[in-house]
Structures are given as C-alpha cells and as structure tokens.
Amino acid sequence: MTALWVGAASVLGALARFALDAWFTRRRRPTGVSFPVATLVVNVAGSLLIGWCYGLLDGGALGARAYPVAAAGLAGGLTTFSSFSVASLTLFLDGRRWAAAVNVTANLALGVAAAALGRLLAA
Known part of the structure; x- marks a missing residue:
C-alpha cells in the first residue's frame, strides 16, 4: 500500500515540477535568459522538503510509512537530477562553461543547504 x-x-x-517549469519558461522568453532556473528552484525546494521530512522523522513527528511518501514520492517527483544533468551538459557544450559550473555548484x-535548513526547521 505504501x-x-x-x-x-x-x-x-x-x-508541480511541470507547472513551475512552464511558469518560468513563460517568464523567461521576453528576457532571453536561458539558465535553468526552474530546475534549480525545484531541486532546492525538494531538498528543503526532504530535509524537513527527515527532521520530522528523526524527531518522531512523522511516521516511518509517511516518510517515503513525502520524501521519495512528493519530493522525488518534484526534483529532477536528469534535467539538471542535461541542462548542465547543454550549457557546457554551448560554450557557456561558466554557466554550467554555476549550475552544478x-x-x-x-540543495545541501536547503536540506540542512529543512532538518533544522523540523527540530
């Protein structure tokens, strides 16, 4: 059932990821900015959510059955390693090596900072 x-x-x-990406894409067209902001936003938001859920689980406020639903399910569906990887590779191959490095970093x-903050907020 889990x-x-x-x-x-x-x-x-x-x-939610699809909706955010569509929203950012509509906003980006007039400016011509081609940095993968939507992917960064969903990855950071998902990391914050997973960190928060981990903190709740660790503190006993979230059950062992609810944790994978929130972390692997909701946050996992929201975040996207594959889009991040392709966007970084595309920036690199387009000669935008600085933008690729910024995206990876x-x-x-x-993501790590957001996960830590989420855990801290749950404490």
Whole structure:
C-alpha cells in the first residue's frame, strides 16, 4: 500500500515540477535568459522538503510509512537530477562553461543547504 501512496505523491510532485517549469519558461522568453532556473528552484525546494521530512522523522513527528511518501514520492517527483544533468551538459557544450559550473555548484550547494535548513526547521 505504501508503494501506491509513493506513486501518487510522485505524480503530484511531477505535476508541480511541470507547472513551475512552464511558469518560468513563460517568464523567461521576453528576457532571453536561458539558465535553468526552474530546475534549480525545484531541486532546492525538494531538498528543503526532504530535509524537513527527515527532521520530522528523526524527531518522531512523522511516521516511518509517511516518510517515503513525502520524501521519495512528493519530493522525488518534484526534483529532477536528469534535467539538471542535461541542462548542465547543454550549457557546457554551448560554450557557456561558466554557466554550467554555476549550475552544478548552485544545485549542489543550495540543495545541501536547503536540506540542512529543512532538518533544522523540523527540530
């Protein structure tokens, strides 16, 4: 039964990611900015959510069955390692090596910081 809840939460996370990406894409066209901001935002938000859930689990406020639904399901569906990887590679191959390095560094540093903040907020 947990697997079904994880799957349902994954659908919600993926739909939220799609909506955010579409929103950022509409906002980006007039400016011509082609940095993968939406991917960075969903990855940081998902890291914050997972960190918060981990803190709640560790403190006993979130059950062992609810954790995978929220973390692997909702946050896992929201975040996207594959889009991050392709965006970074595309920036690099387009000769935008500085932007590729910023994208990799920002996703890693902000993701870890967001997870730590989420855990701290749950305490």
